[in-house]
Amino acid sequence: MAVRYDMADEKGETRRQRNARFGAKSPNAEPPEPALHVWGWFWELSGRRRSGPEALSFADVGEWQRLTGVQVLSEEVALLMAMDDQYLKAVREDQAAARERAEQSSTGRS
Structure with missing residues (x-):
């Protein structure tokens, strides 16, 4: 990703x-032009995660929508959640690769 x-x-x-x-x-x-606003929303929401690679919840999106006054369509919510799923998958892959590199370096393998 x-x-x-x-x-x-x-x-x-x-x-x-x-x-x-x-x-x-x-x-x-x-991102395609019609989805640029959702791209921006995703990064705004993603930057507010409480800890680590924690999934965005529907409650997070709903509260963000309520507080900002942004009108989000159900299709856009689905897109935000799909983006988050892919983001979390990529983060976990990166974390696993980093752990593997750390283990290799601690055992002297390359």
Whole structure:
């Protein structure tokens, strides 16, 4: 999932920046024009997660909608949830790869 390349780590560096430092390519994420507003909503909501890669809930989306006054269609809610599912899948894959690298480095394997 290309969007994970733009999420900053605990040091403030994105995967895209890290890849550039090492000369590795990063995919680009270009959401379709009609969905740009949902893309923005997703990142606004995602930035408010309470801890770690915790799934967004319908209650989170509903409360955000109520407090901001944004009118969200049911299809847009479904899109937000699908985006979140893919985001969480990518985060978990990254976490598993990081654990594996840490284990390999601690045992001296490369």
